[in-house]
Amino acid sequence: MHALQQVWHSFFNPHSFTLAMPDIWAGFQINLRIMVIAEVLVLVFALAVAIVRGLPGPAAKPLRALAIAYTDFFRGTPIIIVAFFIGFGLPGLQLGFISTMSIVTYGVITLTLVYTAYVTEVYRAGIESVHASQRAAARSLGLTYSQAMRYVIVPQAVRRVIPPLLNDFVGLQKDTALVSVIGVTEAAAHAQGLSTQLGDFVPYLVAACFFILITIPLARFTDHLVAQRERRERAQAF
Amino acid sequence: MSEQAAAAGNGNVPFVHVQGVSKWFGDLQVLKQIDLDVSEHNVVCLIGASGSGKSTLLRCLNLLEHVEEGEIVVDGQPLTNSKIDVNALRKKIGIVFQAYNLFPHMTVLQNVTLAPRKALGVQRERADEYARSLLRRIGLEEKADEYPDRLSGGQQQRVAIVRALAMGPKLMLLDEITSALDPQLVSDVLNLVRELAESGMTMIVATHEMGFAREVADKVCFLDAGRILEEGRPEQIFTQPREPRTREFLARVLEAEKLG
Helix, strand or coil: CHHHHHHHHHHCCHHHHHHHHHHHHHHHHHHHHHHHHHHHHHHHHHHHHHHHHCCCCHHHHHHHHHHHHHHHHHHHCCHHHHHHHHHHHHHHHCCHHHHCCCHHHHHHHHHHHHHHHHHHHHHHHHHHHCCHHHHHHHHHCCCCHHHHHHHHHHHHHHHHHHHHHHHHHHHHHHHHHHHHHHCCCCHHHHHHHHHHHHCCCHHHHHHHHHHHHHHHHHHHHHHHHHHHHHHHHHHHHC | CCHHHHHHHHHHCCCEEEEEEEEEECCEEEEEEEEEEECCCCEEEEECCCCCCHHHHHHHHCCCCCCCEEEEEECCEECCCCCCCHHHHHCCEEEECCCCCCCCCCCHHHHHHHHHHHHCCCCHHHHHHHHHHHHHHCCCHHHCCCCHHHCCHHHHHHHHHHHHHCCCCCEEEEECCCCCCCHHHHHHHHHHHHHHHHCCCEEEEECCCHHHHHHHCCEEEEEECCEEEEEECHHHHHHCCCCHHHHHHHHHHHHHHHHC
């Protein structure tokens, strides 16, 4: 009985819950802001990198190599290390505006760099999944390579990868908590402070609830899209 | 165009001139020294077993495949010249594929108007109007705003033909366009091709429909293992083939048609 009571007090104490709520909610606004800005940037940059990686011809080889080096590096490096590099490294450079941005901006840059590498691969898989005959059909009509990409290949590719993109979106939104290590006072950072103050772990639960409140609807929406596609594809098979 | 050139288009100099074209996929030689001339307003049918090189030859004519050896001239322009503007050339040469290859994320109308709008710079209203008139001609105007997956295979293939026609091509390449269709849907597509032939469109048609080839072709070429083994008027090829391989092939096809 005693153990249960202790668990209750450490994790679920309603009093602490109410006390922690306002500060963590304020911190969570920062998570949301980082998430939205980074996600928009990631969606744009990743598509650009994916297209560069697929450019044909020997002339584009250096660009392709650069794109590959980029994705390899940032997919292989833990976010926390990138965060230190950006959050502490850039200000230390004393390079004009690069070194004087807000700490939240460094957080956005960190997440954008890392997630762009992941999402590039998602887009690339989508582009490659569009059958070669679609490109042949587009080119045979006299469309240029970039017109074929823009009007025929990329729209089909993006539709196909929306579920995995949303999946990465969920990952990104959780990882906004990681940038607390460079001093961004977002929800997790607040929770840590409050936990020490109140002497229990309830603030972490509060923070977790906020994250889950966003991720669960996103996950269900993704499931819904996948199911919808499966229904459509089954219908087409007949 | 000078008078001389105009006269040339009418049969003296062929509209399509293929000479000594060879092509390899890795070690496999899929086209062996192909020579082929097609006069303007003529229909040439390519027949032969699967893998004989019919599709590859058509794809070479649209530069969808790189030609490794030999020369192709279409309407006085050497395709195999590396300086050629591929996109400009393709606007004059339409190709229709066995698998239709409509763009699934676009409506029928968008499928037909995309290339005229983007590659030729036609205004949307004019492109739409022309596309609708073409669709009306094939009886599919009411499908203009549907997506391809709502259409039957035969309807999709007719839209694919119209999509190529919307560019105003001078040459049409048809690559076994009825092979993926249910038998009852074949005739609608063939009727459209027949109409095109009657309107004087220059066409090169790879086909397994021997009756159709016999009816519309001005010339029939029998391909075997990457070579044009025999060519001639359809009545000659179908009734008195010179080559034993041609005879063998036609006998097999006839047998299959009887069984079908």
